Amino acid sequence: VNHLLGIKYLNTSDINLIFETADQFKEVINRPIKKVPSLRDITIANLFFENSTRTKLSFELAEKRLSADVINFSASQSSVKKGETLIDTVNNILSMKVDMVVMRHPKPGAGVFLSKHINASIINAGDGAHEHPTQALLDCYSIKEHLGSIKGKKVVIVGDILHSRVALSNIYALKLLGAEVMVCGPQTLLPKYIGKLGVIVETSLIKALQWCDVANMLRVQNERMEISYFPSTREYAQQYGVTKQLLDSLDKKITIMHPGPINRGVEITSEVADSDQAIILDQVENGVAVRMAVIYLLASKIKPN
Ligand code: CP
Numbered sequence: 001v002n003h004l005l006g007i008k009y010l011n012t013s014d015i016n017l018i019f020e021t022a023d024q025f026k027e028v029i030n031r032p033i034k035k036v037p038s039l040r041d042i043t044i045a046n047l048f049f050e051n052s053t054r055t056k057l058s059f060e061l062a063e064k065r066l067s068a069d070v071i072n073f074s075a076s077q078s079s080v081k082k083g084e085t086l087i088d089t090v091n092n093i094l095s096m097k098v099d100m101v102v103m104r105h106p107k108p109g110a111g112v113f114l115s116k117h118i119n120a121s122i123i124n125a126g127d128g129a130h131e132h133p134t135q136a137l138l139d140c141y142s143i144k145e146h147l148g149s150i151k152g153k154k155v156v157i158v159g160d161i162l163h164s165r166v167a168l169s170n171i172y173a174l175k176l177l178g179a180e181v182m183v184c185g186p187q188t189l190l191p192k193y194i195g196k197l198g199v200i201v202e203t204s205l206i207k208a209l210q211w212c213d214v215a216n217m218l219r220v221q222n223e224r225m226e227i228s229y230f231p232s233t234r235e236y237a238q239q240y241g242v243t244k245q246l247l248d249s250l251d252k253k254i255t256i257m258h259p260g261p262i263n264r265g266v267e268i269t270s271e272v273a274d275s276d277q278a279i280i281l282d283q284v285e286n287g288v289a290v291r292m293a294v295i296y297l298l299a300s301k302i303k304p305n
Helices: 012-029 054-065 086-094 110-115 133-147 165-176 192-197 205-211 233-240 244-248 280-302
Strands: 043-048 069-074 100-105 121-127 154-158 180-184 200-202 214-217 255-257
Touching (some): 054 121, 054 133, 121 280, 133 255
């Protein structure tokens, strides 16, 4: 059975194939009739054990535009609340003749664990602070679309790297595609293993912005912190918040990205988020085509010939 559990399990050719397939689907979803009949015989369950706006709706739309049958499961309204286990929950759903599972879960490694216990393809839609592979794919696709290529581009990921699945998946994907990668944030929000990932580490935001072509701004994930990390939100905004004044002080026009949700006034000001330097809504738009490509390529391996 084929899965997308993390970028860690992909190679450069896999990503290029996803991008080429996404190019075709992007063309499809810009037509008046945005659907293709490709997956009429496939049923997909979207299992969300953690909140989501973009990823959940983007997957559902991608599945519907491929003509798959779709069922949606939200843990907070389910029998998980009565103590049912993850494996029991998923196996019960699969017994209704479901072919593929898209799962978001708060625990790192939940997708890998589930893949050892079920007989269906799994797409990881975010597992705790571990990986968010489709976010990294749509981020890299958006950089390529905006700048023409990724190889040799300087990309800084700014913020709470310690708690971010977006950071880890982006680091893996960007390095596979030949970008130079920097992480920037307060020392307290950088993981101890960061030096082993082959990225440049910088604690000064202005130095990071002067270096980069693209800055991917992350939210501080207070919900994943057992203790309150230094700095406070106000201190964070002062030291790591990107403002128009900071961008205007650079001698070049860099591209601003954000996976969402944005905390306006903390990691970026509204003026920056809504400026023509930001490609944040382009990222969201591309997410549908990229997820169509991932689902289509995995489904082609489970469909009978
Ligand atoms: N980027 C992202 O994963 O957003 P959601 O949490 O809203 O899905």
